[in-house]
Amino acid sequence: MHDPAVFRSMHVARFHAEPAIFVAPGRVNLIGEHTDYAEGFVMPAAIDFATLAGISPRTDGKIVLYSENYGQERSFEAAALPTKASQHWTDYPLGVVAILAGEGLAIPGFSLSLWGDVPLGSGLSSSAALEVVTALAVLSLIGVSYPGPVLARLCQRAENEFVGANCGIMDQFISANGAKDHALLLDCRDLSFKLAPIPSHVALVIANTMVKHSVAGGDYPTRRRESEAACAVIASHRPGVPFLRDATLEDLEKWGHEMAPKSLMRARHVISENLRTVAACEALLKGDMAEVGRLMGEAHTSYSQDFEGSCVEADAMVALAQDLPGLIGARLTGGGFGGCTINLVEQSEAAGFAEALAARYANQTGIVPQIHICHASGGAHRLQ
Ligand code: GLA
Numbered sequence: 001m002h003d004p005a006v007f008r009s010m011h012v013a014r015f016h017a018e019p020a021i022f023v024a025p026g027r028v029n030l031i032g033e034h035t036d037y038a039e040g041f042v043m044p045a046a047i048d049f050a051t052l053a054g055i056s057p058r059t060d061g062k063i064v065l066y067s068e069n070y071g072q073e074r075s076f077e078a079a080a081l082p083t084k085a086s087q088h089w090t091d092y093p094l095g096v097v098a099i100l101a102g103e104g105l106a107i108p109g110f111s112l113s114l115w116g117d118v119p120l121g122s123g124l125s126s127s128a129a130l131e132v133v134t135a136l137a138v139l140s141l142i143g144v145s146y147p148g149p150v151l152a153r154l155c156q157r158a159e160n161e162f163v164g165a166n167c168g169i170m171d172q173f174i175s176a177n178g179a180k181d182h183a184l185l186l187d188c189r190d191l192s193f194k195l196a197p198i199p200s201h202v203a204l205v206i207a208n209t210m211v212k213h214s215v216a217g218g219d220y221p222t223r224r225r226e227s228e229a230a231c232a233v234i235a236s237h238r239p240g241v242p243f244l245r246d247a248t249l250e251d252l253e254k255w256g257h258e259m260a261p262k263s264l265m266r267a268r269h270v271i272s273e274n275l276r277t278v279a280a281c282e283a284l285l286k287g288d289m290a291e292v293g294r295l296m297g298e299a300h301t302s303y304s305q306d307f308e309g310s311c312v313e314a315d316a317m318v319a320l321a322q323d324l325p326g327l328i329g330a331r332l333t334g335g336g337f338g339g340c341t342i343n344l345v346e347q348s349e350a351a352g353f354a355e356a357l358a359a360r361y362a363n364q365t366g367i368v369p370q371i372h373i374c375h376a377s378g379g380a381h382r383l384q
Pocket of ligand 1: 032167334336
């Protein structure tokens with residue numbers, strides 16, 4: 001069904017109108033977790049799981065949203081759109097439309113078909129892909145184009161302000177701005193970025209623990225609050241530290257005793273993760289894959305022990321990968337508490353690695369995982 005021609009026919013059969021078709025990818029984060037909302041560094045790559053949107057204009061003033069994944073159609077009046085989320089998949093496209101309307105854009109009626117293969121609730125940013133593809137489709141319909149970073153910020157606002165998930169900018173940014181065969185080091189302070197090629201002998205092996213994760217759930221905002229509380233303690237001594245991006249490990253040595261123990265641990269993760277992420281990009285640019293892998297290993301330990309953002313299954317998936325042939329580095333990726341691990345693996349060993357990891361994980365946990373051999377793909381764009 002990823003075939004755009006099949007997707008087009010589906011839209012035409014349902015809405016009797018020719019659609020413009022857009023695609024936006026999910027992402028995997030190689031390193032830099034829970035640093036984006038602290039204005040720090042992240043290094044994700046867009047992947048070849050994506051969401052498609054087909055859009056065509058309507059003359060009846062309605063916005064009709066159809067999801068092929070859910071087999072559901074919902075209809076709204078363009079002039080009287082909901083102002084609040086309703087815990088439904090339509091929150092994401094409606095949130096984007098609400099933010100665009102808030103920017104002063106006149107939103108006409110349209111039919112929007114959606115289909116995606118980004119696994120839901122797996123830490124691979126299915127929601128960001130849905131937001132970004134909707135934004136591209138609607139903007140194109142009204143003849144407006146924004147630079148990728150602006151598009152990403154609008155989509156992040158849809159998730160923060162409409163959907164109600166307090167996420168950072170990483171997911172929307174990489175979905176809008178990813179580059180084929182590259183990871184992207186993003187400075188979440190000013191949205192400047194650097195592309196680092198992923199060598200062709202390296203595969204991105206994504207291992208789904210099958211434990212669902214949710215950014216809207218309680219753990220993500222709790223961790224965010226705990227790390228921000230640590231920052232407030234540092235800022236009370238050193239006002240030049242509005243975000244943990246500006247803090248150092250020395251700050252924690254000096255004032256850590258004034259923090260709640262959990263806050264100190266969260267901050268130690270965020271501050272050290274920023275250092276690791278910048279170092280990992282430098283290593284990737286030099287082609288030093290052993291160093292990238294070492295930093296990923298350290299990042300996982302920090303995420304699991306200091307940030308307490310992992311879970312038994314994700315720790316098992318990382319541990320079980322360690323001595324498999326071809327492994328360069330493994331860690332839990334994304335918002336945490338489940339979802340997927342990212343394994344950088346020698347391409348020549350990737351198929352055997354995936355098979356052996358799946359067998360080991362099923363044997364240890366009783367859960368059959370999904371393991372995907374992915375490639376870094378380009379960012380969101382129009383298909384036809
Ligand atoms: C989720 C959020 C991102 C980021 C990661 C953790 O994916 O959407 O903004 O905070 O978690 O790194």
